[in-house]
Each structure stands twice: as C-alpha cells, then as structure tokens.
Amino acid sequence: MARSRSLRPPAAAALLVIHLVALTVLLLAGAGGCHGALLKAHFYRRSCPAAEAVVRDIVLARVAADPAALPAKLLRLFFHDCFVRGCDASVLIDSTSGSTAEKDAAPNGSLGGFDVIDTAKAVLEAVCPGTVSCADIVALAARDAVSFQFGRDLWDVQLGRRDGVVSLASEALANIPSPSANFTTLEANFASKGLDVKDLVILSGAHTIGVGHCNVFAARLSNFAAGADPTLNAAYAAQLRAQCGPSASSNNATAVPMDPGSAARFDAHYYVNLKLGRGLFASDAALLTDRRAAGMIHRLTRQGYFLEEFKNAVRKMGRVGVLTGGQGEIRRNCRALNN
Known part of the structure; x- marks a missing residue:
C-alpha cells in the first residue's frame, strides 16, 4: 500500500503536465488567427433573430431581377474577401486619401454586388444596430444567391465573423489567385x-x-x-x-x-x-x-x-482567417471603419 501511494503523486504530476502542454498548444493555435471553430449555426438567434431572413429576402429579390449575373458576383465577392486577410469583409472598405483599399486593386476591379451588401446592412442596422457583421452578410449573400435556382439552401453558413479593420490593395495583389497562374x-x-x-x-x-x-x-x-x-x-x-x-x-x-x-x-x-x-x-x-x-x-x-x-x-x-470574439469590430457601414 505504501509503495502504491508513493507512485501516485509523480503519475498525477505527469498527467497534469500533459494537460498543460495540450492546453498550451490549443492556446497557441488560437493565437495564430484561425478561429473557424468558434463560428456556429444560427449565431444571431437571440441577438438578431431576423438576421438570416433579412439577408435572404433582399438577396433573393435582387437575384430574381438579375439571375444571370448576380449569383456569380456575390459568390466571387465572398471568395475574394476570404483570400485576403480571411473572411473579414475587408474587400468592402472604400479607399481613402491616405490608403488604397482592396476593392481598388486590379484583381478586384470587376467585382460587383456591393450595393446588395449595403442594402442588407442598412436594414439590419435599423433592426439590430451594431450586431450583424458585414463579413457574415457577405457569407450569407453568396449562399443565398447561388441557392436561388434550387429553391433551397445549398449549404449551411456558420456565423459569428467580425469585420476587419485593415484593407490594402497591395495585399489583394499578393493573395488573389491569378487567372494566368500555373x-x-x-x-x-x-x-x-x-x-x-x-x-x-x-x-x-x-x-x-x-x-x-x-x-x-x-x-x-x-x-x-x-x-x-x-x-x-x-x-x-x-x-x-x-x-x-x-x-x-x-x-x-x-x-x-x-x-x-x-x-x-x-x-x-x-x-x-x-x-x-x-x-x-x-x-x-x-x-x-x-x-x-x-x-x-x-x-x-x-x-x-x-x-x-x-x-x-x-x-x-468560409472559415479561413475569420475574426471572432473581441477581434475586429462590427462595422456600422460596410464601406468604412467605425472610427
């Protein structure tokens, strides 16, 4: 019995070390900027129950008027957003006198659908101020637009993204895949x-x-x-x-x-x-x-x-490089930072 008791503390200590190491690895992984695991279905169920329906209704109405072009525009907008700094709606930000934003980089010159996102954001700000991110609106709009022809959602969208606070044309040039790439x-x-x-x-x-x-x-x-x-x-x-x-x-x-x-x-x-x-x-x-x-x-x-x-x-x-929790911000206007 005495011999058995003498072995327990080292074993317990070793187990504790293992748990601490595992926790450290998880924390370091989180610090690396990959927070897709924190996204979840129906994120706005309590804070803004109408969020997904508002985006869907606006997108479907607009796609009904332009079914040939708009789904491709909104899907491409989502792709180009996610490939620069992650899915953080940085592609929506307008350039300023001191900084040229992503949307004005050459690879983004033919992007469209910004007005659809603006409309959805304006309605959501009236219904649930400061709650629904532009990044989540972009993700939902892409899904809803592509799904229009099927009459059902083609995929589920996990939500909880927050909006980025940096948008640089140089980063779009460096990250958007080229149509001439091997x-x-x-x-x-x-x-x-x-x-x-x-x-x-x-x-x-x-x-x-x-x-x-x-x-x-x-x-x-x-x-x-x-x-x-x-x-x-x-x-x-x-x-x-x-x-x-x-x-x-x-x-x-x-x-x-x-x-x-x-x-x-x-x-x-x-x-x-x-x-x-x-x-x-x-x-x-x-x-x-x-x-x-x-x-x-x-x-x-x-x-x-x-x-x-x-x-x-x-x-x-849609989980690439997302900002969650207290990161980034929830923009009041998708085209500009809050400050």
Whole structure:
C-alpha cells in the first residue's frame, strides 16, 4: 500500500503536465488567427433573430431581377474577401486619401454586388444596430444567391465573423489567385489559406457561373508558337477570337461566359467543358496538368457529387482567417471603419 501511494503523486504530476502542454498548444493555435471553430449555426438567434431572413429576402429579390449575373458576383465577392486577410469583409472598405483599399486593386476591379451588401446592412442596422457583421452578410449573400435556382439552401453558413479593420490593395495583389497562374502557384496559394488540392479543384467549379473579360485571357489566344494555347480547344479558341476581336488584349469591355453552354446554371458542366479543352482561363486548364487534380475532374462531372463536394469546400473556405470574439469590430457601414 505504501509503495502504491508513493507512485501516485509523480503519475498525477505527469498527467497534469500533459494537460498543460495540450492546453498550451490549443492556446497557441488560437493565437495564430484561425478561429473557424468558434463560428456556429444560427449565431444571431437571440441577438438578431431576423438576421438570416433579412439577408435572404433582399438577396433573393435582387437575384430574381438579375439571375444571370448576380449569383456569380456575390459568390466571387465572398471568395475574394476570404483570400485576403480571411473572411473579414475587408474587400468592402472604400479607399481613402491616405490608403488604397482592396476593392481598388486590379484583381478586384470587376467585382460587383456591393450595393446588395449595403442594402442588407442598412436594414439590419435599423433592426439590430451594431450586431450583424458585414463579413457574415457577405457569407450569407453568396449562399443565398447561388441557392436561388434550387429553391433551397445549398449549404449551411456558420456565423459569428467580425469585420476587419485593415484593407490594402497591395495585399489583394499578393493573395488573389491569378487567372494566368500555373498549377504549382495555385496549389501554394490555396495551401497558404489552409486549403488543399481538392478544395482548389472544387472551388474552381464556381466558374460554372459568371463571365471573363477578353483582356484577362487574351494571351491564350495568340501568345504561342501555333497562335493559340495548344491546351485550348481549337474551335473554342476561334470562337473567343471572334467574340473578342483583334484587340483582345486591350478589350476589357467584352465579357464571355466562363462555362459556355451552361452559363446561367450552377452545375457540374464546368468540368465537362474543362475535359474538352474549353476552360476559359489558364488557371482552369492548369487543373489538368496535375495528376491528383485531373483525377478528381471526372467524378466532378456528376451534378450530385459536385454539389455535395462544393458544399464542403465553400464552408471550409468560409472559415479561413475569420475574426471572432473581441477581434475586429462590427462595422456600422460596410464601406468604412467605425472610427
């Protein structure tokens, strides 16, 4: 008995050390800025019960008036927000005389849907002042807009994000994936956000809706020995040349569908086109240059599989670098900081 009792304190001490080490690791992980685990469903159930319904009603009404373009704009707004400083609505902030904000960086020049976010925020400030973040509105608006054609929510949105207080054009330039990027660059870019190759391939499927401007992909039409990029379907390249004209590299007014044949539907058709050499951007075609990515594309041509996988990937993206708790602020106006 005496021998047994003498062993208990060291064992207890060792167990305590293990728990303290584990706690330290968790605290350090939290200090690193990844707070996605703190997001939760129906975050505003008590503080602003109408929050999700307000955003949904406004978004659906606006999408009903512009079903071909607005879903792509709001989904792209969410993506571009999350890839710079995390999903913190920094992409909504206007530039000032002393600082050029993200939205005025070249990769964000064609973003749209800001007015929809402004409208939702104004209503929510009237109903629940200082409660619902702009970052959460962006996340909800993307989901609601894409879901419009289905008549049901395609994915659930966990909430509780807070708004960032920094917005720099230079950071958008450094973080937004380029439409001319090769696979190695894309993989590294996504990995820096905690997203893997599977996420890259699936989130690229968002190109099933929306348009691309001629000057963005013009290099694929003429900057190769044989003229067009040899990975581009010849008939498709000829069609693009006809649409963009002889000055494609300077034509930022003409836009073409990113998913020809199914441009207004959020579906798996993007991957069908990709396999046929009809991916609009070099970054689309780049997915076929990697064995792992190419192996996923065939399965993603199935609509049910694509929608299920997209649901998982977009929820994962929505947790990138979020601010929660006492971090950041809840902006009164999504376009400006509170101070």
